[in-house]
Amino acid sequence: MKLEFPKDFWWGAATSGPQSEGRFNKQHANMFDYWYEVEPEAFYKQVGPDTTSNFYNSFKEDIRLMKEIGLNSVRTSIQWTRLIDDLETGTLNEDGVRFYNEVIDEFIANGIRPVMNLHHFDLPVELYHKYGGWENKRVGELFANFAEQCFKLFSDRVTDWFTFNEPMVIVEGEYLMQFHYPKIVDGPKAVQVAYNLVLASAKAIQKFREVNTNPKGRIGTILNLTPPYPATDSPEDKKASHIANLWLNRLFMDSAVHGELPEELAALFDSEGVLWESTPEELAIIKENVIDVLGINFYHPHRVERPEFSSNSLAIDWLPTKFWKDYDMPGRRMNHDKGWEIYPKAVYDIGMDIKENYNNIEWFMSENGMGVSREERWMNADGVIEDDYRISFIQEHLYWLHKVIEDGSNCFGYHLWTPIDCWSWANAYRNRYGFISNNIHTQIKTIKKSGYWFKGVADTNTMELTIHVEGAENFKPVTSL
Ligand code: BG6
Numbered sequence: 491m492k493l494e495f496p497k498d499f500w501w502g503a504a505t506s507g508p509q510s511e512g513r514f515n516k517q518h519a520n521m522f523d524y525w526y527e528v529e530p531e532a533f534y535k536q537v538g539p540d541t542t543s544n545f546y547n548s549f550k551e552d553i554r555l556m557k558e559i560g561l562n563s564v565r566t567s568i569q570w571t572r573l574i575d576d577l578e579t580g581t582l583n584e585d586g587v588r589f590y591n592e593v594i595d596e597f598i599a600n601g602i603r604p605v606m607n608l609h610h611f612d613l614p615v616e617l618y619h620k621y622g623g624w625e626n627k628r629v630g631e632l633f634a635n636f637a638e639q640c641f642k643l644f645s646d647r648v649t650d651w652f653t654f655n656e657p658m659v660i661v662e663g664e665y666l667m668q669f670h671y672p673k674i675v676d677g678p679k680a681v682q683v684a685y686n687l688v689l690a691s692a693k694a695i696q697k698f699r700e701v702n703t704n705p706k707g708r709i710g711t712i713l714n715l716t717p718p719y720p721a722t723d724s725p726e727d728k729k730a731s732h733i734a735n736l737w738l739n740r741l742f743m744d745s746a747v748h749g750e751l752p753e754e755l756a757a758l759f760d761s762e763g764v765l766w767e768s769t770p771e772e773l774a775i776i777k778e779n780v781i782d783v784l785g786i787n788f789y790h791p792h793r794v795e796r797p798e799f800s801s802n803s804l805a806i807d808w809l810p811t812k813f814w815k816d817y818d819m820p821g822r823r824m825n826h827d828k829g830w831e832i833y834p835k836a837v838y839d840i841g842m843d844i845k846e847n848y849n850n851i852e853w854f855m856s857e858n859g860m861g862v863s864r865e866e867r868w869m870n871a872d873g874v875i876e877d878d879y880r881i882s883f884i885q886e887h888l889y890w891l892h893k894v895i896e897d898g899s900n901c902f903g904y905h906l907w908t909p910i911d912c913w914s915w916a917n918a919y920r921n922r923y924g925f926i927s928n929n930i931h932t933q934i935k936t937i938k939k940s941g942y943w944f945k946g947v948a949d950t951n952t953m954e955l956t957i958h959v960e961g962a963e964n965f966k967p968v969t970s971l
Pocket residue numbers: 506509655656659714787828857861907913914915917921
């Protein structure tokens with residue numbers, strides 16, 4: 491079966507500044523740089539952010555490889571810690587400006603659309619020490635000022651801007667589940683941080699509306715949507731799933747697209763005594779500064795069931811939560827290397843949700859991918875990794891993406907995480923996601939089988955479906971790794 495995609499479809503991949511550039515010449519440490527300095531053993535094989543891929547030095551060669559595999563668009567991020575010298579006054583760092591100018595120009599010279607994100611988990615750590623990071627609304631103001639500098643410098647050539655990557659991961663990682671520094675577990679703080687991130691994004695969008703002069707310019711945000719599916723049809727499990735959806739997805743979706751925080755969630759937090767602090771002026775900024783375009787990162791769904799116990803403290807109860815519990819569905823298909831369920835049909839459910847509940851806003855799949863360890867297992871005699879599992883994974887997700895487009899959802903692109911294997915936070919280089927492998931010791935980069943395959947798809951705007959897709963006709967499951 492051949493699936494044809496809409497004209498001018500974005501075929502691309504996503505990375506981020508802190509995961510690809512390396513620390514070279516950066517003026518400030520971000521939260522991860524600092525965490526590595528004080529606790530290197532928290533990182534896989536003690537490989538830290540100073541050993542990220544070498545994009546700062548090798549971006550010309552890297553972009554040439556991205557072109558070679560047919561990418562027509564690539565997302566990366568501008569690092570606050572590289573572009574700005576004085577975080578309070580926003581003075582620019584000359585080398586940072588030079589670097590991002592050259593990167594943007596190089597992408598364009600190679601026929602690749604540069605898609606720019608402004609925050610990818612990389613808060614300057616000084617702002618955490620001075621203000622408590624995202625707990626303090628002042629940091630959101632400073633972020634909006636940084637965003638303004640980016641728009642002024644680069645929006646003559648960059649038309650597609652995004653404020654945050656996965657704000658919910660900042661909330662969960664830093665304030666609930668301890669996978670990002672400062673590894674706090676504090677429900678009320680998490681609620682306030684979530685609100686402050688909503689506000690910071692709206693303030694950055696406000697700046698964009700003030701300073702952007704490019705008629706093609708548009709701005710959005712990147713959200714990780716994890717559709718929750720209840721374990722059973724019981725009212726208790728359904729209620730748990732409904733609340734999980736309000737918090738995990740609707741909080742950021744509703745505020746980004748409709749300019750409103752979900753009332754039901756606010757009422758629930760209010761009754762728990764943990765409602766975020768807001769002012770009418772702030773709520774007006776959120777209302778007036780909604781997004782033009784949406785990026786959705788999708789890796790795995792959430793299976794949800796009723797909580798097992800409850801106390802009076804949201805902070806204590808949040809893990810497992812007071813309102814729901816994660817459910818390990820028997821028989822679910824897993825990527826065991828990463829520990830994430832593989833459920834491609836969720837892409838269809840997400841697309842329909844956007845169509846029906848979010849004004850059918852233009853969106854693209856801004857990340858999707860499969861983290862696999864020890865990929866050398868599949869290296870052939872020519873040194874090429876034969877990652878057929880990744881090709882199957884992408885095919886299945888593209889099948890459902892194509893279907894939801896056919897059914898009217900306004901999706902204009904697909905980006906894999908990631909173009910070239912890059913550093914994965916505390917997991918360092920354990921799981922690899924790229925179309926192109928990277929030997930971090932020699933910096934030799936080699937296109938994987940999936941990269942050659944993706945070029946065929948991108949060049950023809952058509953995908954030949956060569957596998958059976960779960961839920962589609964003649965389904966036969968692809969074996970889990
Ligand atoms: C996404 C992030 O959540 O998942 C990326 O935007 C990240 O930054 C990717 O690298 C894969 O997750 P991980 O934890 O394996 O790096």
